[in-house]
Amino acid sequence: MRGVGISTGAVGSGILETAALAAPAGNVAGPGAVPVTLKINGKPYSLNIEPRVTLIDALRNHLDLTGAKKVCDRATCGACTVIMDGKVVYSCTTLAIEAQGKDIQTIEGFSQNGKLHPVSAAFVNHDAQQCGYCTPGFVVAVKGFLDKHPNPTEQDVEAGLGGNLCRCGTYVGMRKAVLEAAKEMRGGRNA
């Protein structure tokens, strides 16, 4: 509910499309497939994809990294959240070619050697998930948030996670989970 944005719905997408068609052709890549290299969770991946392919589609359709989800596809819900060069971004609104040369962290890189990341573990402990479809996006967003705000208040959590949405209504457990994860991570474990 918080914040007001620009519509990108049925009407909006039509306008964007026209604008895109009208864009001046300059020194641009494509429209056919081009080589793209992405560094994800420390590993390089080489792809041959159209320049218009978004990062979320590259992850999901081309690399079988399906933790991040495509839900609104318009930078509203946060289900597609990844961390790029330390910043939380919506991968549905980031082109894969723009993500080249960046350090991309996805949920797949979080839990190592069978040990859950403290944020994921806190989500389990506080039952901060039901269907779980929003969960990977939230977990990544929480990690990104805690990296910047290691000692948040409940108000900080509410403001800091306003960019993700859950339909099942798991926010009660989530508020507790974030505070617990913050404590765990401050403790230096799994840092």
Add this chain to the structure above:
Amino acid sequence: MPDAPNYSWPPMEKRRVLGKSTKRVDGPIKAAGRAKYSSDFTQKDLLHGALLTSPHAHARVTSIDTSGAEKLPGVTAVRVIASPGTELMWAGQEVASVAAETEEIARDATRRIKVQYEVLPHLVREDDLKKAGVRAKAAGEQVKGDPDKAFQEADAVVEGHYGIPVITHCCLESHGNVVEWKGDKLNLYPSTQNASGIGGDLSQNLKVPASNVHTNMQYIGGGFGSKFAADLWGVEAARLSKASNGRPVKLFLDRATELMMAGNRPSAYANIKVAAKKDGTITAWQSESWSTGGIGGGGSPPIPYVFDVPNQRKNHTAVSTNCGGVRAWRAPNHQQACYLTNTAFDDLAAKLNMDPLEFYDKNLGLTPRAEVYRAQMRKGAELIDWQKLWHLRGQSGSGTVKRGLGLAMSTWGGGGHNSQCRTTIHPDGTVEVELCSQDLGTGTRTVITMVAAETLGLPLGAITLRIGDSSLPPSGASGGSTTVGGVSSSTRKSTVNALAKLFDAVAPTMGSSADQLEAVDGRIQVKGDSSKSLTWKAACQKLGVNKISEMGENNQRNPGGLNSSGVGGVQLADVSVDTETGLVKIIKAVAVQDVGLVINPKTSESQIHGGCIMGICAALMEERIMDQQTGRMLNPDMEFYKIAGIGDIGEIIVHLDITPEHDKRGVVGLGEPAAIALLTAIANATANAIGVRVPEIPLTPDRVLAALERRNA
């Protein structure tokens, strides 16, 4: 004949697993992002499907030319769904489908299909009944008692208009599936609430034997009542696959299409008149209500809700609109009925200057479960601090931010659907529990595992559970809050049966008889004598090479005391309203639910939290906004189709009404009962805060300010 086995739940005080707050068993895999939903399905030869949908709310297809799409490199199949002459009834209805090597090419291809339409007149709004014309179909008057006389003799009468709009399910995983049709066999990977039944639905549509369809779904990203059928996109994905040499086709709806046509909750509007005696006794109800659920009209909410008012006159009209069709929505018809009834009653209580608690208490005799509601109201009032915080309507001080309290009551059926479960005990001690149910995020996997662990005296980790695969014993669809009752009962029976077989096998070696054995803490022992015992593993080894495989079945009509139906609930809200901005905020919400035997308090509470949060969404922000001019939905995206974020929900307190009497009733579902009353409680709290009824929800700032303006006029 041996005695019939005793399947009944262990007594409350003897339970080791049931009733203990337990972390969901699939929590770690989900929270690590490793759970594979059907929409996550990838494999080398996977094709992507896309739909072309109607831009018009009502039109006839006059011509369709798919050649441009067919010529596009990477396209493997193009199919016409609406051939020339087809009348399309809403914007978003399916016109054609394509399959292609990539998602991008599939979308490009839909844009290259040229369709000509003859545009026909449409109606997409139903809030003003006068404008509905021939689209309105009255159901006929229903009269009970003598309403005219009752209204004449009443001490207090209030009349009001109330409205609750169409909202959409907005499942985060959109509707869709992956289908692979190779030879005469189909593999279906759906997003469904009906893993056992959806294959049959698809097969009927495709006219192939049901046994040729194999369904597998491990996780689902939300359904809320909208995901039971194979749907046209299932059928299309199958046909696209067949036309593409049997390569699997993934076809999931994009967000705009999802919001326009993948299901919605019907609206309900009404002009209502209610009457009471001076002491608050409700005497008469009169309503003219209308609703839409799309082209087929809408549901008719059961009003007056919960309270059987002695004198009634009711007229309901179904309005057919050129909009996507209704689907079951978490407690079908109940939110609407609860809203229309409890708002009118709340206005009546306000007119009588009565505390709603006292007003409802006076009338509980009109409900089927007066004592349940009375106790729940008492508990709810205590948890929300009603005695201290409640005030007469509008008497909330002179500041610009007003605070108010409200409540509403609900009921639901529940019970347990038909379910079959198979438990296999292997000689090495491993245990498999198998049934084709589905876990919607409600905790189904966890409750099945808990029931098995309880019966077999094993830790949760010793149970291997398999669900979601149609080769397993069938279980009902997850609708009507019947899953937990069904699967817990079938699991109980099959594990009891399997354990009895194990007792038979080991009793002779323990110098005892089978009926003298019990399974406790990973051991099989002689009842009450832990000195005569075998570890679970040692006991299973006595099976030699023979595994035990036993079925258990829940029959919906004859649950044998393991589950039952019929619950009450009271939800209360404490809100603040900024009278300068019109913004309503939730301070606190309280839910008191009677839920029978609670298997897992942790996931039960989560479900109730979820029901409450959906109530907050519906009360404050959610609505499908249709534009009569263009016939289109104006907010088919998540920016303007609002749902609550983490900062919008206030404090939520859940009270599970766990008592020996409720426990005796066995397992009762709670997904739906928890999702009914809060939106109405919030509406009532808002009226209590600002002194005037905001007639239609959601309580957006514009509606709140308009109501304030009318009050001040």
